[in-house]
Amino acid sequence: xxxxxxxxxxxxxxxxxxxxxxxxxxxxxxxxxxxxxxxxxxxxxxxxxxxxxxxxxxxxxxxxxxxxxxxxxxxxxxxxxxxxxxxxxxxxxxxxxxxxxxxxxxxxxxxxxxxxxxxxxxxxxxxxxxxxxxxxxxxxxxxxxxxxxxxxxxxxxxxxxxxxxxxxxxxxxxxxxxxxxxxxxxxxxxxxxxxxxxxxxxxxxxxxxxxxxxxxxxxxxxxxxxxxxxxxxxxxxxxxxxxxxxxxxxxxxxxxxxxxxxxxxxxxxxxxxxxxxxxxxxxxxx
Amino acid sequence: xxxxxxxxxxxxxxxxxxxxxxxxxxxxxxxxxxxxxxxxxxxxxxxxxxxxxxxxxxxxxxxxxxxxxxxxxxxxxxxxxxxxxxxxxxxxxxxxxxxxxxxxxxxxxxxxxxxxxxxxxxxxxxxxxxxxxxxxxxxxxxxxxxxxxxxxxxxxxxxxxxxxxxxxxxxxxxxxxxxxxxxxxxxxxxxxxxxxxxxxxxxxxxxxxxxxxxxxxxxxxxxxxxxxxxxxxxxxxxxxxxxxxxxxxxxxxxxxxxxxxxxxxxxxxxxxxxxxxxxxxxxxxxxxxxxxxxxxxxxxxxxxxxxxxxxxxxxxxxxxxxxxxxxxxxxxxxxxxxxxxxxxxxxxxxxxxxxxxxxxxxxxxxxxxxxxxxxxxxxxxxxxxxxxxxxxxxxxxxxxxxxxxxxxxxxxxxxxxxxxxxxxxxxxxx
Numbered sequence: 154x155x156x157x158x159x160x161x162x163x164x165x166x167x168x169x170x171x172x173x174x175x176x177x178x179x180x181x182x183x184x185x186x187x188x189x190x191x192x193x194x195x196x197x198x199x200x201x202x203x204x205x206x207x208x209x210x211x212x213x214x215x216x217x218x219x220x221x222x223x224x225x226x227x228x229x230x231x232x233x234x235x236x237x238x239x240x241x242x243x244x245x246x247x248x249x250x251x252x253x254x255x256x257x258x259x260x261x262x263x264x265x266x267x268x269x270x271x272x273x274x275x276x277x278x279x280x281x282x283x284x285x286x287x288x289x290x291x292x293x294x295x296x297x298x299x300x301x302x303x304x305x306x307x308x309x310x311x312x313x314x315x316x317x318x319x320x321x322x323x324x325x326x327x328x329x330x331x332x333x334x335x336x337x338x339x340x341x342x343x344x345x346x347x348x349x350x351x352x353x354x355x356x357x358x359x360x361x362x363x364x365x366x367x368x369x370x371x372x373x374x375x376x377x378x379x380x381x382x383x384x385x386x387x388x389x390x391x392x393x394x395x396x397x398x399x400x401x402x403x404x405x406x407x408x409x410x411x412x413x414x415x416x417x418x419x420x421x422x423x424x425x426x427x428x429x430x431x432x433x434x435x436x437x438x439x
Numbered sequence: 440x441x442x443x444x445x446x447x448x449x450x451x452x453x454x455x456x457x458x459x460x461x462x463x464x465x466x467x468x469x470x471x472x473x474x475x476x477x478x479x480x481x482x483x484x485x486x487x488x489x490x491x492x493x494x495x496x497x498x499x500x501x502x503x504x505x506x507x508x509x510x511x512x513x514x515x516x517x518x519x520x521x522x523x524x525x526x527x528x529x530x531x532x533x534x535x536x537x538x539x540x541x542x543x544x545x546x547x548x549x550x551x552x553x554x555x556x557x558x559x560x561x562x563x564x565x566x567x568x569x570x571x572x573x574x575x576x577x578x579x580x581x582x583x584x585x586x587x588x589x590x591x592x593x594x595x596x597x598x599x600x601x602x603x604x605x606x607x608x609x610x611x612x613x614x615x616x617x618x619x620x621x622x623x624x625x626x627x628x629x630x631x632x633x634x635x636x637x638x639x640x641x642x643x644x645x646x647x648x649x650x651x652x653x654x655x656x657x658x659x660x661x662x663x664x665x666x667x668x669x670x671x672x673x674x675x676x677x678x679x680x681x682x683x684x685x686x687x688x689x690x691x692x693x694x695x696x697x698x699x700x701x702x703x704x705x706x707x708x709x710x711x712x713x714x715x716x717x718x719x720x721x722x723x724x725x726x727x728x729x730x731x732x733x734x735x736x737x738x739x740x741x742x743x744x745x746x747x748x749x750x751x752x753x754x755x756x757x758x759x760x761x762x763x764x765x766x767x768x769x770x771x772x773x774x775x776x777x778x779x780x781x782x783x784x785x786x787x788x789x790x791x792x793x794x795x796x797x798x799x800x801x802x803x804x805x806x807x808x809x810x811x812x813x814x815x816x817x818x819x820x821x822x823x824x825x826x827x828x829x830x831x832x833x834x835x836x837x838x839x840x841x842x843x844x845x846x847x848x849x850x851x852x853x854x855x856x857x858x859x860x861x862x863x864x865x866x867x868x869x
Binding site: 225 | 449458487538573578628664692697
């Protein structure tokens with residue numbers, strides 16, 4: 154979101170930084186605040202955090218696609234499931250597995266909202282603040298949660314984390330774009346599981362429970378785990394045991410709103426016209 | 440009840456299984472006619488399937504409304520290169536919330552539609568590109584693919600037909616632009632989701648530069664019903680040019696928001712009736728027929744038939760039939776500012792009009808809502824919109840100007856009112 158224009162009519166837009174410093178004779182390395190060695194030498198990260206299991210998984214992702222590069226998005230979810238973010242090491246890991254340059258992987262990783270550059274908390278709390286949810290209370294929920302999670306009178310900002318990232322009860326807060334649950338607004342997601350029809354009070358209760366290490370059940374979705382597990386699922390890896398797997402798949406989804414039209418039709422005896430079963434049309438064989 | 444030739448106000452087709460317990464399991468699906476259309480389709484030829492979809496008049500449910508059968512017929516008849524079917528399940532248009540409940544409640548209808556459509560287009564690998572935030576859908580779709588494999592509906596030699604198909608469920612990573620079909624293809628290839636120049640269209644050079652069709656979830660989930668019921672049956676609902684049932688998602692200031700599957704051409708007046716009217720009786724102020732990218736309507740438009748032609752004739756677009764309803768308490772400039780912030784965030788940055796335009800639009804609207812605007816800002820907004828509409832690389836830019844131009848068209852006074860204070864100031868200085 155931009156912060157342009159608050160003093161327009163005397164606009165501040167574009168009045169900040171200019172490009173006058175880039176005159177022809179500028180010694181770019183000399184004026185850079187980054188040590189010259191970092192600019193010219195590639196920093197090779199320690200990739201040992203990605204163990205054999207992760208490497209095996211990365212290679213399993215590649216087999217799903219006719220061309221290996223298609224594996225990049227799921228693979229970035231995979232590295233995020235290991236580190237709670239996409240780090241430089243994660244980028245180099247993907248680059249190594251896919252035979253791409255780190256720059257090519259970085260370009261992709263920085264494009265998508267779901268790849269986080271700072272380590273996330275145990276839980277990622279996403280509050281929809283797009284117009285419709287905002288009108289129904291989403292803005293207020295986001296503000297209330299930010300105040301609650303902030304410290305020293307400072308509200309917790311977008312993509313900031315309360316608590317030691319990864320420790321139990323740590324929470325990363327973000328405002329999200331439309332989460333496609335508008336009939337259930339205002340909505341929140343925790344690790345991409347839906348908590349529908351929220352109010353500032355219910356949202357605060359939810360977050361306080363998360364901070365205590367509890368895992369309140371989502372309105373729609375699997376029993377709550379943590380952010381990293383959600384990322385592993387986004388990479389396409391599911392619980393190994395059948396019972397555990399089914400319990401995630403069978404997590405609730407049948408919200409009253411979702412079923413509203415079908416239920417109304419059932420109650421009133423409305424149906425679509427009866428389906429005949431005619432043969433497929435005849436066409437000339439090509 | 441209903442007369443013989445007028446369908447009921449709600450016509451559950453896609454939504455009819457949703458009430459069944461564990462509607463997402465293959466067991467329930469098979470008990471409710473599931474995978475019968477697949478058997479019928481595999482006994483026919485691809486040409487016959489394209490023909491029946493063409494005859495049904497099914498139009499793309501992702502917003503653009505392109506005739507699906509015609510789109511399918513663009514796929515080359517030969518198989519010099521592999522063919523791909525890609526499902527656009529990247530639902531993210533503000534207000535739109537139909538595909539996600541569909542994939543959660545009835546994933547097998549999408550899977551069955553994918554198999555039939557793949558057979559019709561001679562594709563042996565289908566991808567379902569699901570929005571990353573829709574984790575529960577991804578889970579249900581993966582389970583459905585597993586179940587379909589175990590039952591012999593996927594894999595090699597499906598139901599002894601000699602037809603082979605694999606389906607890969609692919610999670611996106613949070614980018615509205617990937618709902619644009621060519622951006623989606625770039626994203627699926629492991630790149631930044633940025634739109635491609637057309638032509639070539641995907642049917643000529645799509646995924647991996649091979650012939651590809653990209654279809655919306657609701658479109659493909661409709662296919663098994665068309666195969667079973669026939670094109671004439673499909674046309675008993677909706678209008679001549681916009682046939683069939685459609686999931687209308689009603690959200691906002693109504694008593695009972697939710698999903699209502701009704702014949703195309705249903706009006707907001709009728710939908711409000713179904714949704715129990717305006718919440719607490721507070722009057723309607725403005726609404727969108729199909730997401731924030733479709734120009735807004737007002738109470739004047741209660742009787743506009745919500746089909747592709749009706750919405751367009753009244754100056755908007757049908758879009759995704761995401762009916763967002765706002766009552767009198769909501770400030771139009773504020774709502775428009777919020778939507779514009781969304782487009783600015785989601786602009787992919789590839790083309791200048793959209794990247795720069797949405798930036799400036801946001802800045803100006805934020806300033807106006809902050810009470811620091813001037814009357815000339817309205818002209819500036821419209822001028823910028825004029826430089827985005829039709830001049831952007833893809834439809835995101837066009838969508839971004841819709842709330843602004845329609846908001847100013849119907850509620851100019853509200854934008855002017857924001858400037859009153861400043862008008863007095865400017866006057867005092869001169």
